[in-house]
Amino acid sequence: MEDQGGFIMSDRVDVAIVGAGAAGIAAARSLASRGRSILLVEALPRLGGRAHTDRIAGVPLDLGCGWLHSAERNPLAALAEARGEPLDRRRSAWHKQLRDLGIPAGEQRDAWAAYERFGEALRREPPPSDRAGDALAATDRWRPFIDGLSSFMNGTELERLSVADFLAYDDAASENNWRLPGGYGAFIVSLARELPIALGTRVTSIAQGRDITLETSGGPITTRAAIVAVPTTMLARGTIRFAPAVDDHLHAAAGLPLGLADKIFLSIADPDSVPPESHLLGRLDRAATGSHYIRPLGRPVIETFLGGAHAQALEDEGEAAAAAFAIEELRHLLGADFARGLTPIMATRWAHEPTIGGSYSHALPGRADARKLLRTPVSERLCFAGEACSPVDFSTAHGAWESGLAAADWIERGLRREKA
Structure with a gap:
């Protein structure tokens, strides 16, 4: 051969x-x-591998990794810059809820404050079990929100997450997350x-x-x-x-094991109806929700993230299930007319990729x-x-x-x- x-x-x-x-x-x-x-x-x-850019209608979409995390010390960011690759250094919009849709501003502040308290508790008094879930009662009002965040960030919920592992990453990471407009996966493959x-x-x-x-x-x-x-x-x-x-x-x-973080890309019939580089979280009261990045890099698409057990359940349900879920959640937030203008163009199913089996590792x-x-x-x-x-x-x-x-x-x- x-x-x-x-x-x-x-x-x-x-x-x-x-x-x-x-x-x-x-x-x-x-x-x-x-x-x-x-x-x-x-x-x-x-x-x-998990760095994969697909070009849809001439637009490069990162189906796997898309952000140059800790960019100021990221060797791939330095290599891209040295090779003359365009870099987008704008801050991510994902902490901001567009127009406070679906979630009042006060609830957003309370939710993020609860997440900060959770992180402080992990550092101050980590549970002897090393299980992140043991640091927060299952009945806590903000447990679903924090489980949902963990599913996006770690690919899994708190019950399956090592505290020591999570803190090792969190302590080393910075807030500088950049993008490659030509595609992160495409850049890695070019090397x-x-x-x-x-x-x-x-x-x-x-x-x-x-x-x-x-x-x-x-x-x-x-x-x-x-x-x-x-x-x-x-x-x-x-x-x-x-x-x-x-x-x-x-x-x-x-x-x-590899946790799971899937993406669904939806085209927008009327892109000008929503601002570029904006974000919507589906809900605060359940972990089974989506993180919807609207018009990333100004493109006429929505990039929806689904994580953890919820993403796995949607993969198991079939190829169309994740897109249907994302569109329904966006219908609730942006209205039926807007949702009717959304068309699925790509969805990942990383857990079902037989030579990979997930997105990224957690201890x-x-x-x-x-x-x-x-x-x-x-x-x-x-x-x-x-x-x-x-x-x-x-x-x-x-x-x-x-x-x-x-x-x-x-x-x-x-x-x-x-x-x-």
């Missing part, structure tokens, strides 16, 4: 990188720049140009011996070293067999230390990478990118020692 870069599967390479998302692309670029022969092996028929890539190729086993042998759907690959940069859900499901076994790493992956209660274990190399010639390996920037593309660079550094050192 020959890939798009001319590589023949029977060839031997220095390093095989399993997974061509942000982590895999970063690792491949780093090793190739040092003169190593590499091969990116990707199960999907496209690059980018893989001219790299040897085998698309649509599933890796089923990795065996370490004198060389490392990868069994794949396209035939075996022989390599001196390997970096595995696939989602934790796939590792925990045992989609790749390892010999010798790496049970500690797979157990760590199981403690870092289960008591499992925050799993991130350190997962990123600990198996040997000088085998290690893992991906957003779940990041100590503080997990759930982000730049966290994945930096983990790929760290993995490449480890493997490079091992190859040099082997040669010596």
Whole structure:
């Protein structure tokens, strides 16, 4: 089998990188720049993984990551700027309720104040269980609102969220979140140009011996070293067999499941009826609600976010369910005439993507230390990478990118020692 870069599967390479998302692309670029022969092996028929831009009617829409979080220290923001990519530095509108529709201003202030108190309680007196849900009574008036926020931010509700993990991210993050008008996913994919890539190729086993042998759907690959940069859900499901076994790493992956954050894009028949860069939260009294970003970057669309158990239930209901929910919630907020002018143009179903299985990782209660274990190399010639390996920037593309660079550094050192 020959890939798009001319590589023949029977060839031997220095390093095989399993997974061509942000982590895999970063690792491949780093090793190739040092003169190593590499091969990116990707199960999907496209690059980018959870960084995915689709162009609809000429408009780039990010179906996965869309924000350059902590932009002032984000290496992908710096790389985009160095390459002359346009950057949008405007602040997100998502804390502001357009015209106070559906939610009086006083209730909004009370809700956000309750969230601030919750964060302070987590820091002041974290529950012994490490379960975020144990810091807030299930009967608390604002529990549904805070569960809903957690579902958007973490992909899961408070009951399945480690306090230590959440605080590690929150303490390191800044409020500087920028965008790439040309598409974040498209930018990351552009960084893989001219790299040897085998698309649509599933890796089923990795065996370490004198060389490392990868069994794949396209035939075996022989390599001196390997970096595995696939989602934790796939590792925990045992989609790749390892010999010798790496049970500690797979157990760590199981403690870092992917939460779920889906997007629905709706076109607006009369875009001028709503202001660009505005936002509506569906409700405060239930977690099963949507976060509706209206006309992002001035485009004639609404980008609705759905998270956690609610997003999973809508995925399970069928492909049309999420869009129907979003339109109904917007009908309640903006009126029937406006809702009749909304047309679904794209919806993600990340949990149903068979080679991914979710959106981004969160640590289960008591499992925050799993991130350190997962990123600990198996040997000088085998290690893992991906957003779940990041100590503080997990759930982000730049966290994945930096983990790929760290993995490449480890493997490079091992190859040099082997040669010596």
